[in-house]
Amino acid sequence: xxxxxxxxxxxxxxxxxxxxxxxxxxxxxxxxxxxxxxxxxxxxxxxxxxxxxxxxxxxxxxxxxxxxxxxxxxxxxxxxxxxxxxxxxxxxxxxxxxxxxxxxxxxxxxxxxxxxxxxxxxxxxxxxxxxxxxxxxxxxxxxxxxxxxxxxxxxxxxxxxxxxxxxxxxxxxxxxxxxxxxxxxxxxxxxxxxxxxxxxxxxxxxxxxxxxxxxxxxxxxxxxxxxxxxxxxxxxxxxxxxxxxxxxxxxxxxxxxxxxxxxxxxxxxxxxxxxxxxxxxxxxxxxxxxxxxxxxxxxxxxxxxxxxxxxxxxxxxxxxxxxxxxxxxxxxxxxxxxxxxxxxxxxxxxxxxxxxxxxxxxxxxxxxxxxxxxxxxxxxxxxxxxxxxxxxxxxxxxxxxxxxxxxxxxxxxxxxxxxxxxxxxxxxxxxxxxxxxxx
Numbered sequence: 001x002x003x004x005x006x007x008x009x010x011x012x013x014x015x016x017x018x019x020x021x022x023x024x025x026x027x028x029x030x031x032x033x034x035x036x037x038x039x040x041x042x043x044x045x046x047x048x049x050x051x052x053x054x055x056x057x058x059x060x061x062x063x064x065x066x067x068x069x070x071x072x073x074x075x076x077x078x079x080x081x082x083x084x085x086x087x088x089x090x091x092x093x094x095x096x097x098x099x100x101x102x103x104x105x106x107x108x109x110x111x112x113x114x115x116x117x118x119x120x121x122x123x124x125x126x127x128x129x130x131x132x133x134x135x136x137x138x139x140x141x142x143x144x145x146x147x148x149x150x151x152x153x154x155x156x157x158x159x160x161x162x163x164x165x166x167x168x169x170x171x172x173x174x175x176x177x178x179x180x181x182x183x184x185x186x187x188x189x190x191x192x193x194x195x196x197x198x199x200x201x202x203x204x205x206x207x208x209x210x211x212x213x214x215x216x217x218x219x220x221x222x223x224x225x226x227x228x229x230x231x232x233x234x235x236x237x238x239x240x241x242x243x244x245x246x247x248x249x250x251x252x253x254x255x256x257x258x259x260x261x262x263x264x265x266x267x268x269x270x271x272x273x274x275x276x277x278x279x280x281x282x283x284x285x286x287x288x289x290x291x292x293x294x295x296x297x298x299x300x301x302x303x304x305x306x307x308x309x310x311x312x313x314x315x316x317x318x319x320x321x322x323x324x325x326x327x328x329x330x331x332x333x334x335x336x337x338x339x340x341x342x343x344x345x346x347x348x349x350x351x352x353x354x355x356x357x358x359x360x361x362x363x364x365x366x367x368x369x370x371x372x373x374x375x376x377x378x379x380x381x382x383x384x385x386x387x388x389x390x391x392x393x394x395x396x397x398x399x400x401x402x403x404x405x406x407x408x409x410x411x412x413x414x415x416x417x418x419x420x421x422x423x424x425x426x427x428x429x430x431x432x433x434x435x436x437x438x439x
Contacts, residue, residue, distance in 0.1 A: 003217065005413040006225050010215035012237045013227050017125035017142050017210040019059040019082040019259050022233060024140060026061050026240055026257065027053070033244045035063055040278070046286040054279065058127060058138060059083070059259035060269035062279045063240070066287070067249040072428060073293065074300035075280060075388070077254040078243070078419060079271065079378045080236040080307065081261035084229040085110030085401045087117070087173060087209045089124065093187050100180030104148060104187065107169060109208065110262030114167040116402040121146035121212040122175060129204035130197050136204070139195055146212055148175035175209060211403040223329060223409055230397055230405040232261070235306035238395075238412050242419030250426040252283055261307070261378060271381040280386060300429040301388040304352065304422060305343065305379030306415075308407070309333035309366050309394035324367035326396040328408030331362030332418050335377075335392040338367075343379035348391035351427065352418075354437055359421035361414045364396070389429065 016022035027037070030053050038044050038054040046052065046066060053063035059082055087106040095103040125142035150173055155161055167173060177187065188199045191207075215227035236257050243255045258271040265271040284294040312325045320326075326333045334349055335342040356363045368374035379390040395415055397407040425437055 002410045002413050003222065005416065006217055006409045009234060009237050009412050010217070010225065010227055013215060013229050013233050016229065016233060017123070018127075018206075018208050019084075020127045020140055020206070021125060021142060022082040022229075022236065023055055023059055023061045023257070026063075026236070027055070029240060029244065030063055035065075044282055044286050046283060048287070056273075056275050057259060057267075057269040060275060061255075061257045062275065063243065063255040064279070064283065065243065065247070065253045066283070067251050067253075069249045070251070070287075072250045072300070072426060073289070074251050074297045074302075074427070074429065075254050076248065076251045076423060076427060077256060077276075077301065077303040077388070078239040078422075079256040079258065079276075079303060079305050079382055080239055081232045081258050081271070081378060082236060083110070083259050083262050084231060084233070085112035085262050086403075087112075087169075087175075089205065089207045089209075091205065093205075094177075094184060095174065096184070100178070101176065102178040102180075102182050102186075103174040104177050106174060106209065108173070111401055113399065113402045114169075114173055115165070116399070116404060117173065117209070117211070118150045118152045120149065120403070122149060122209045123147040123212050124207045125210050126205065126207040128191060128195060128202060128207070130195060131201045131203050141191065141194060141207070142210075143190075143194065148177055148209070150175050213404055217409060224406055225409050225412075226404055226406045228404055230407050231308040231400050232306070234395055234397075234407060234412060235308060235415065238415035239304075239306050239419050241416050243423055245416070245420045246423030248423055248426055252280075253423045254280070256382075258378060258382075265378070265381045271378045272384055274385055276382055277385045298386060298388055299431070300427075302348070302351065302427050302429065303379065303382070303388050303390040304419065305377055305382070305390055305392045306419075307377040307392070307394050308397050308400065309335055310400060311396035311398050311407075313398060319369070319372075321367055321369050324365050326364040326366045328396045328398070328406075329410040330364050330396065330408075331411065331414050332356055333364045333366050333394045333396055335394060336365065336367045337374065340380055341374055341376040342392035343383060343390040344392050348389050351389070351437065352391040352393065352422070355422050355425060356418050358425070358437070359417045361418040361421075366394075366396075
């Protein structure tokens, strides 16, 4: 069971070399499960018992299923993100070098472990805006070939490299495109050929590097999975599977996957945007509920913010808290922060721990060392627009923000089981005084 789930996850990630492809993969899963696509710019006609999804910018997606009775109307939400740290190709992309070298001019997207991008096959994926008549049409593009590489400097030319290296993105991290066979304009010619158009018809690009190393299940006992983009496509995939597998007649189950988490979420398609608020309010209005009903529903709602967590590093256990630390293959990680980088509090922790107990899924607890700053994630950001009880959870992994990350083979199934139970369970919330977990 664990291995089959891991294989399905890794296949999903291979089909998702950019945030745009990830959302496209999610759309395919939802359509296969009978969900109807809605466009934000069109009228919505929703029905009780219906299953729907909508996208924003092609890189964020919200799906929802509406209960048949709604006698205790509220929302049960999971949130995750579609983006990962990488390098974006600038619009004027070609850089000429000595001896006929041609490099691609890139800039960093998010905070990545730079060294993990070097000396390995890379390619490009994203979207291209193509002019067709009077329209500019967005087209997905992924080069299924080893296209570029970022070469290291030989140790003979940098004897101190193993004593520490500070990478300069404008100098050290530029990918090599050609050693002389390609010339000016060939980069856009390659894009145009792949899309069956001419260079003159290309009016915009959002193209990113992606690691071509194939995902792997490994270890003497096959305990581990390694892949690009485990943060956060592992959570996006498992939470979407959970919603597809679930049913709750008393609530509106919602799956939200936002873009731009790695750069602060402050975009029209990020967790700080109005996307979730807009969708939830349109559901309320379309079902004939009043504005007062919406406020009451949100007050009774619950969000599970799903973004991966740090496993104890085998070489550096001192990097994590002595007791509030987590391990691969040990189950769901509930994340805490006194400074509210994570939104978990006693209420949301208790509720989700109870859900996991009901699902038979093990739970771990994570907090950063008190002398170290940690990252933040989606829960506290989305609460700025839609405020509800929220717990921050994840799955333990190593090498977060590497181009190739590692996690445990069991944990994806644990997450599916826990979140399926969350979606299936009707949470009856009375302010902050009592949350009843109903079947």
